[in-house]
Amino acid sequence: MPLSPSSLNGYEFNSQAEKEIYVVAANSTYFNNTEKYLFHSLNMAKTGDKKIKGEIDFVYMDSECILFLEVKGGSVKFDSLKNQWYVQGGTEPGDPFRQAYNTLFYTRDTLLPDLFRGKSIPGRLVYGIGVLFPDTIKPDEFRKSTMGQMEFDPELIYDYSDHKKGGLIGFLQKVKRYWSAHPQYAGRSGLSQKELSTVSRYFRQDLHFRLPVSDLLKKGSEEAQRLTGMQMYILDNLKYNPGKGGVIMGGPGTGKTLLALELFKRALTDGRRTLLICFNKNLAEYLTQQGRNLVTEGNYFICHLHSLYRDRDFLQNPPGDISSNEEYWSRDLPLQFVRNLAETKKRSFDYLIIDEGQDILNEYHFEALGLLLKGGLESGNWAIFMDKEYQNIYNNDADEYFEYLRDVYPCFVSLLQLNCRNTLSTIKRASLQTGFPEMPCLRTDQTWNSEIKFYSSDTDLKNRVSETIIKLEAEGVERKDVTILCSEREQLISLVQSNPGRYVESAFPVSGKVIVSTIHAYKGLENRFILICSPEDYNPNDKKQMSLIYIANTRATAQSIFFINSRYHSVIANRIANSN
Structure with a gap:
């Protein structure tokens, strides 16, 4: 290169x-x-x-x-x-x-x-x-x-x-x-x-290139708009290694989705029929919209994994009924897809791009997706963007299958270690709340310091959230720039019902409203200001719970504010003391 x-x-x-x-x-x-x-x-x-x-x-x-x-x-x-x-x-x-x-x-x-x-x-x-x-x-x-x-x-x-x-x-x-x-x-x-x-x-x-990305990504801070040298290096590696897969690993905010979209655009520009897959339904909707903004023509398909498996255009026969079996989504559905896949769809894509790969890493999903790719995973063009360390909240088999993937399929592994989305304040606060290590951070601007606020009851939580939003509006922040993320669905329902004139359940901006979502539903998305409602039973020893809290914080491009019950004050205070 x-x-x-x-x-x-x-x-x-x-x-x-x-x-x-x-x-x-x-x-x-x-x-x-x-x-x-x-x-x-x-x-x-x-x-x-x-x-x-x-x-x-x-x-x-x-x-x-x-x-x-x-x-x-x-x-x-x-x-x-x-x-x-x-x-x-x-x-x-x-x-x-x-x-x-x-x-x-x-x-x-x-x-x-x-x-x-x-x-x-x-x-x-x-x-x-x-x-x-x-x-x-x-x-x-x-x-x-x-x-x-x-x-x-x-x-x-x-x-x-x-x-x-x-x-x-x-x-x-x-x-x-x-x-x-x-x-x-x-x-x-x-x-x-x-x-x-x-x-x-x-x-x-290691030297930061002044490399602007595609037009859709020209938002946020000046530093967050530009690909770093390592990100460009990965794109170059993918270009110069045809017939070999790329496994790109990085924590929240390191640019995985940004690179997936840039790779998607480049593949289409080169005339390749491209399949872009992710796990989260709302992220798939976001990627679809960005795909329309990026390209005016080209042969591509964007969707979340489970909708692909039940898409009639890909199947010989109508999909079966959804099962209550806990293995249905991770094992039975992809196996059904393999047996029911139309012959015309096999090996029909020139490039396979997977975002949120940590949620998809198992043999059943990869066997199914490999059937869609020309050359398969053995000699086709594919790239997986994943975070096994901070964001693996669905898949207990990720580590085991990752090793198998590396051993069986020709691929290279690249690491994205630099957070480009969040401020240093957000990263530090996320680390204090979860015990996860601080990520290296590119952004040094500190217009807003991320905060941790304590509440005593459900009513107090609603009042404190309301006071925070009123304060942000007084500072000139628009409601569409604020997202409230709830750890539990019951929190979301209660909060929206408390003030339907202000709040609306959504993962995407709604004019004149503060959007409210669960952390699960918002994974892969971002907004300027993120208000996080902690789990009612905050448990520092629950790695998946801590992952969710870390994910929530790193959705914020300007400021995150974490609301936690005051009975956990000593836990947070000890972490703050140990960090100094």
Whole structure:
């Protein structure tokens, strides 16, 4: 995967000039190997560090050198009397050379030495910069000069004349020769292929790419709108491993559903008939709506698992009656589906995408779904997005079948560890309520702090919830941005009946209403403000109950507020004390 991004589906560039440079590189054969890499748009900052130490449009890397390339589109001017560059159509001061050097220095002197502490890898590479002006001719008045460690040389400029003749690769080679011949880099031995791969993975996964996702996902905070390097890395892995499955594991808010939708869009763009499956009925409704927003044409089917099994379009004969047998949904129904599946539907999909995979992991479901996929699970194209650690509330066989899946079917496993949806405050509070470990968190904004509130009775709970909503409305929060999640259905019914003018049972926004749902029904969805009614019998030793509470908190993109009976005050207080 030498080019990043590997695909332009759902991808946006900061400027047309950057896109043109990428297209030239992609259309060349220069990067059709694992010896040369070109990364677009890197932010040189570590996870959780708000201060970006350097931004760069492109980074070129091979086993001998790393080049930092800054692109400026439109008119660019240079005032030789003031020694000042002007960009933004020649109207705004800005020095592309200094910007490239700042990123070089930070990477060379801080990032790579920290990564390879005690190793010689950073000292064996050549480092350099280049500046690209694809829309304008380099200024005649610009002359070679030096300032400290920085060299300003017309030889380091790619301009319109180079661009017009498709000279990007020649320019990269020239700049590499320029810096390789520099006295300060004499005798650099370069890296092995393994070391080069390690550095490239660091650039792709650990530095946050400014990679916007498809239009439907442009909401929430700026950081939550963008795919991280690791998420892009997973999409690239799926593209470059046809006929091999992908198992993508991550906790709440790590972007699994976001990636499932992006993969869905890319598969359809490539002309593949695609099946997108999940476990939760309401999540399936959400995915269906997003599918319509993402694509205007394409052959696809989106549904939740059990509706697929009873869909007449897939069956030879009408489905049988629903059984009260506790094994019906997990074993009997998928077995019936296998026996009753129409011949025309077997091997009818080019791509299978499964969200909420932890709820579906057993041999009966996967045998049934594999029959729908061309090549089956053995050699077809499939991806499963799952969370066995935090969100496994239905399936006791998940761990056992997961090991079987890995052993039997060709696949790779990738981990998403960075929460991109929730604020740090929400993650900390969720951990205090459940005892689950805190997840690494990308978002550092803290406009609202998540809270834990205690109540003494059912009436007191309703009053406190009402007071909280009134307060949020006074702050300008709309009712549609608030969801109340109940641990038990009895709580939901009682709360809605207490004020039907304010509350409505739903998993989706209703104008002028605060929606109320059970946690089970809301799994996979999100809203800005989430108010959680704790189980009446809160039990820290009940892992499924704790999973539900953690799931509820992580539905909040702005703030979660947890209401718990005051008789459990000491439990929460002890956890708060132990966390300090």
